[in-house]
Amino acid sequence: MKEKVSIESFFTSIEYKTTATSTNSLLMQQDFVNHAAVYTFNQTAGRGRLDRNWVTIPNKNLALSIGLRSLSCSPVWITAALAVAAINTLEKNGLTGAWIKWPNDIFVGQCKLAGILTESTWKNNKIDKCIAGIGINLNSTTDELKTSIPDKTATSFFIQTGKEINPELFTNSLLENIVDCLRLPENGNISQIKQLWLAKTKLIGEKAEISEIYKGSSTISGIIENIDDDGFLYLNDGVKTSKIVTGDVRIIF
Ligand code: BT5
Numbered sequence: 001m002k003e004k005v006s007i008e009s010f011f012t013s014i015e016y017k018t019t020a021t022s023t024n025s026l027l028m029q030q031d032f033v034n035h036a037a038v039y040t041f042n043q044t045a046g047r048g049r050l051d052r053n054w055v056t057i058p059n060k061n062l063a064l065s066i067g068l069r070s071l072s073c074s075p076v077w078i079t080a081a082l083a084v085a086a087i088n089t090l091e092k093n094g095l096t097g098a099w100i101k102w103p104n105d106i107f108v109g110q111c112k113l114a115g116i117l118t119e120s121t122w123k124n125n126k127i128d129k130c131i132a133g134i135g136i137n138l139n140s141t142t143d144e145l146k147t148s149i150p151d152k153t154a155t156s157f158f159i160q161t162g163k164e165i166n167p168e169l170f171t172n173s174l175l176e177n178i179v180d181c182l183r184l185p186e187n188g189n190i191s192q193i194k195q196l197w198l199a200k201t202k203l204i205g206e207k208a209e210i211s212e213i214y215k216g217s218s219t220i221s222g223i224i225e226n227i228d229d230d231g232f233l234y235l236n237d238g239v240k241t242s243k244i245v246t247g248d249v250r251i252i253f
Pocket of ligand 1: 024047065136151
């Protein structure tokens, strides 16, 4: 077991913003040293993958991004570390049953509670900055989410537990868990974080439909067999196994 590292010694800066357009975009523009974190409870132009919108109900939900200069593993496992850390934090605060939906979502049942966006910039064929941002619905109500999010599958900590949570305390605890999880991969060895990730995902062995977003959203369905060390998913459609690079997964319950 590694000795614990405090968030203050891991991050060279932890910045709280009363409002921000997108915490990922903020860190993209900053010339931070080592590791930095930025968070707000009022993100006005949150981004998902493929320029989709990420909605933050003002002062109810968390938008947090971390920026890393040196990586001990590929960005896929940074996303995984954030997801595992988020689930650990939710569990510690009494929300059980949250699970990771590959590649970047946290669900409870069939509803989305959080999403992660990991982006990198490159210099001299090396990653210069890796920015991983997580949006978590904390205290929003069913009505607030229903009126703001088009696909109507969103949920929150409050909806799931019936309890409001102190966003500041949650953020602090999440950052502590993030530091613990980010320190697991060493020299590219991702076995520990992969094991934890696998324990928190429901996907392996499940019947699913996947739309492969970079292939004109063509859809394939079958049984999810595996995820490899590069974070790619393997789906068997009954005839053959295909490698899925990225996509939107729907488990067929
Ligand atoms: C994501 O994209 O789920 C990644 C979201 C990352 C947000 C964080 S917040 C901090 C940082 N700063 C940013 O600007 N972004 C990151 P994707 O898998 O593409 O899912 C986007 C879809 O989720 C949308 O098209 C909606 O259908 C749905 N959605 C949007 N807001 C939601 C919310 N608050 N709760 C649940 N679902 C939501």
